[in-house]
Amino acid sequence: MKRTIILIVFTLSIIACNKKHNPIPLVKDTYFDKAESFLSKNSDSAFYYFNKVAANSRDSLEIAIAYNQMAVIESNAGDYFGAQESLMISLKFLNDKKEKHFNCLSSDYNELGLNVQNFKNFDLAIEYYDKAEKYSNNKVFNLMILNNKALVYQKTKKYAQAIKIYNEIITGTGESQKEYARALSNVTKTKWLQNPDYKAAPYFLKALDIRKKQNDIWGQNASYSHLTDYYTTIRPDSALIYAHRWYQVTKEIKSPDDQIDALRKLIQLSPPVETKAYFKTYQKLDDSLKFARNSAKNQFALIRYEVEKNKSDNLKLQKDNTEKKYQIIKQRILLFSTFLLLIGGSGISIIWYKKRKQRLEMEAQNTVRENKLKTSKKVHDVVANGLYRVMTEIENQESLDRNSILDKLENMYEKSRDISYEELGFTDQNFHVKLSDLLRSFATETIRIVLVGNTADLWLKVSIQIKIEIEHILQELMVNMSKHSKASNVAVKFEQTNNCINIYYSDNGIGIAEEEQFKNGLTNTGTRIKSIHGEINFGIKAEKGLKVQISFPVS
Template sequence: MSNSYFKKSAYIVLFFVVIMVNAQETKNKKQNTKLIELIAKEKAEINTLYELLNNRKRQEAYKNAHIMLKKIKAKESIVRMDLFFANYFNREAVLDSTLHYANRALKNSSYIINDTLRSNVHATSYNLIGLCNNKRGLMEASKKAHLKGIESVDKYEKSFSYYVNLHGLANVYMKQGDHINALKYFKQCLEYKSEDEIGEIAIGSYINIGTIYGVQKKFESSNLYLKKANQICKDTDNKDCQAITAINIGSNYQDLGDYDQAMKYYKESLIIAKENQLFQTQVYVNEYIGHLLYTQKNYTDSKLYYLNALTLSIKHNFLSNQKDIYMRLKDIAVKEGDYKNAYALIDRYSQTQDSIITLEKDKEINELDIKFKTLQKENEIKDLVFENNNKFLQLKNQEKAIENLNLQKTIEGKKNENSLLRLRESSQNKANQIKLLKKEQQLKDSEIQRQKETRKIIFIGFIIILIPVIALLIVYYQKQKAQILINTKQKEISEQKNKSLLKEQELELIKAQVEGQDKERLRIAQELHDSIGGNLAAIKLQLSNSDFGKEREIKNINNQINDTYNQVRSLSHNMLPKRFNQNKFCDVLEDYQKKLAEVSKLTASFSAYPRKDIDHLNEKIQVEIYTIVQELITNTIKHAYAKKIELQLNLIQNSLNIMFEDDGIGFNTKNNKEGIGFINIKNRINSLKGTINIDSSLSRGSIFNIEIPIS
């Protein structure tokens, strides 16, 4: 009775346990189903952020990401968000933030249960870390990250994560000058055929292979790969790729010596990079343009482009670029003779180099590198062993088949002589077939030989046609070259004619001024003769015939004398330029210089200090200064062949300084014969008790420094 009761109780307990276990399993399944659905939903939402990012809507993607970050619940989604922010900041070239989120994704990857997915997260994170270190110039640290990324996915199938890290590793080798390994791994990257990500990997590989071949002076191969990359860029509307392709094509043209084409592609790349905020691409293209201008000895513009690149490099912490730019700026400073600045730039270069070395001290790097290369070699050896084993098995199978065939023939021979005869007949038939096959082979060989002869004849004919075509092209090229020379000479002759016409116009202007002066002298003479002379004659007659006792006659003579005095005073005022009476002296002088410069196509500069005090100088001094400046400008136009003149008036205490400078051909002050104009200048200066100093030499222009005391 007790045993029966015990069994029933045990069955009841077992029944309830089974029910509870089933209920718990059902609950767990429901929870897992909900979790899977939640992860799938949040994954889809995160994918929309990547779509915005890829469509250049970065700010919208960043804003939506922060909103989404507050709503997500699944821990796996947190890891995905970390990777998204790492990708976003990588594209924005904010390297510190990229490293922060990539390292956080690695730390949080323990939330992911699926081993394959977790390994892909590791590979993606290490790739972003490697790219950041590459941009900062920390090549060994970059190599370490990419090797870890490869190691994390190598035990699984070679997916996109594997190839992006392999591509990053190849890029490091390229920058370190190891072109053999770089080419090897870039070409391995081209084996990746996934339609989803082929653009990104293929573009980078084609561009970098083209770059390496360009460095090796294999321009034909370089352009072939660059054109393939450019086509994919256009198909996928990848602006970064288009900018980098343009840089490399420009570099090839620069190496070939075609600087105009090189500058054209560099400017195209710079425009694309600026419009799409591709900061490191902007740095590289500024460096390339700076180098091109340095090659052309245009050190001023070259320095500007290098400084633009340096500003961006410092802002985004591109240490390797900073180091290269400091060295380039040092070279420019040496060329310009600025050795103090050159020394400071070398010091900056050393500091940057020390920073890079400090950041790159890591023993794991070489170990991982060796491990990766060893793994590559082991895989190659395994492939060879596998092939050899297959061949060995094939040979064994063939030997077994032959043994079985011989054994079968022996058994059949023992059983029946007729079988042996049939076998012999079969052998004879096979021999005949072999003979027929040989004959057919001979016929085929003869046909192949005939085709070779035909191709040879076609090739010779092509060469015969090609030689005259080449000759015609050479003749045409020489003709074009001669035409260009003729056009150049005609242009030079035309320019000489234009210069002659300008000189003639200038001389005509000067003649007109002289004629005007002659007319003015004639008018003054007439005034003196007709007005003043007549008045003086009348006064003389009155004095001769008058009696000084009469007060009325004395008063008349006095009035005539006053009238004559006023006429003389009016005449002296009229001798000044008419505008002196209406405008300020400095304005008149500046206007005269400006108009004469415009007619002669000169660049003129005028300054006066203090302008107000100079405007109130004595009229006699103003007239003399005006005449001196007229003569100086006229001499410059006639003899100096200058492009620029500069006039400065400075009133310091009781002395007026006149500084006149031109950039003309200059003259030898010791052997120069003084003309009438120059003698007039000296006489006028002497009349004012002034001094003149002349600083001039051939091909350096002239400076006239005049000091006039003002009492």
């Protein structure tokens, strides 16, 4: 909660800085205002509206701030992986050459440091804190970064480096008694950890006294924690007194993590008759906290999915409306043209023109029918299967890369525009990577995809035409699997024997009936195999599953 409050203030300073350095003020999204209003009272609602900002705003800095705040909410809920993902997305919208982006850059790197620190990746945490310090132009926030950095050195027992930083913080606190007390308490604990004989009590008590005068409840929480740890071995009775005070403060600040830590100390220090009651409270609180954080993770994933789905539905609706308007205009033009033709001539000229027009229209319709027959196979492979692949990703991925989805839709749009040409645009650069991405895109929470042998060397001597056909063949198999097979495990193995490449496909689904082997899309598969002088064999099916072997010459 403390980090959330600090970062709310920090976000406002980013926006204020923006207005100060940019002659055109940053126009905040209405969703942004709603998100900020929910930050301190309903994190789910705040996350929802920040996600709306990220999906709808056209201002890159505003989007970056939204992802930064989403990361803080996720981190506070214990979703550290989700927080890291949000922070990495935030960084993509920032420019390290623009001064107005520096505050958000500093905040992103500081949050990344805190997240990797939770995974005990201390070296990487130091790197992130160094970057946060590089972009920080806020004195108070810079002291916080230094404090986080010193804490890493303390946890890794590099006490001399930690003490050096804490002394630097003390020097830089100026008239801020609150920051001075924080640095004094932290440097005292570090000196005590470095030398267990160090007389730390007077300095701990001095920091506590300052915090009481400043009414710094969060600071008192830290002081009581330090005093409890210090007295645990040398004066357990005093440690118990401070543990009781610590526990009362944790309930006042409503920090479940600190309550759990305080309860651990009370269980350790209390008489046996009191230990049982503290343990029950500890166990209940720990279970509640785990449940709340797991629920929050699922809620965040659901919010992201719903926002992306609504956006996709809106885009489809816009496209459909545009198409309908186009058809109406087209019909009106056709009717008007026909009317002009009917009244534009007379006598034999009109009759001759109408007959000629009818003949030309008939020829055009026949040509269209022939073209439709020729391109139906390409439409099925490129548009239908491509859309199914994107739909599968949207339905089954917890968090979506908006730019990636848009790129794929744009790619299908470009291919559909050129569908009437003899060959679709195709690039064989990094074909093995492209093929792996295609196959793995069908993986879901219930479908596991395993690939073996798909290396760059395997495809070096294979022609572009063969690569095109193989890509469509495998895509058709995966679409058939996803739609019909009910498989949970799919394996695709690639190997080369002499001048021949073999591809072995297998799944544990319901198999495929004999009469179904060459229906619909699989008919195209057989045609494609023949076009590259290859073979396809549907193996003898066991009780469950399907095995397919594809073989074709390298050149």
